[in-house]
Amino acid sequence: DTEVTQTPKHLVMGMTNKKSLKCEQHMGHRAMYWYKQKAKKPPELMFVYSYEKLSINESVPSRFSPECPNSSLLNLHLHALQPEDSALYLCASSLAGGRFFADTQYFGPGTRLTVL
């Protein structure tokens, strides 16, 4: 089974709200990722957690705060977002974070975020 689950499927929030996106996988993968995808564009990497430690932050604004409580869960905390942050947010996981070999990433269905 190569399933990554994400909740919620849709989220509408105001610029002053605080919300969280959740991602879960039970494949024993030790690397988890957050991507942002705008319409008709490829996914853009935001964060990478490898063995539950933040290994990559692609200069993402601090209004996005990732958290990895354990090897199966990944959260993205949102605060004071802007309308231009509206996008599809994708979670992905891979076996070992690409340290030694090409590491296939499996994506979740995404959360459609709208910021009013």
Added chain:
Amino acid sequence: EDQVTQSPEALRLQEGESSSLNCSYTVSGLRGLFWYRQDPGKGPEFLFTLYSAGEEKEKERLKATLTKKESFLHITAPKPEDSATYLCAVQAKETSGSRLTFGEGTQLTVNP
């Protein structure tokens, strides 16, 4: 800098009309090349990983091939349900972690 270019940007086929999508890449040292399929509003669905030139992989009506400069995704006798955006991505040997460089995608439409 790693680069991936996909062509064409969009492709319209009639059901049963076979064709190929192209993914050209420039990377310092290829660790892997990945093909994904993405339906509107959904996450990318993994199709293939290719590791070295000369490698080929098949799944139903799809066949992916790899050379030192490009990859092709061949679609044989496509059906309307094959309509989607196909994304190509590369992972370089010198990249940090599993960072992928994506192409812009090819939007495939198969008409019945």
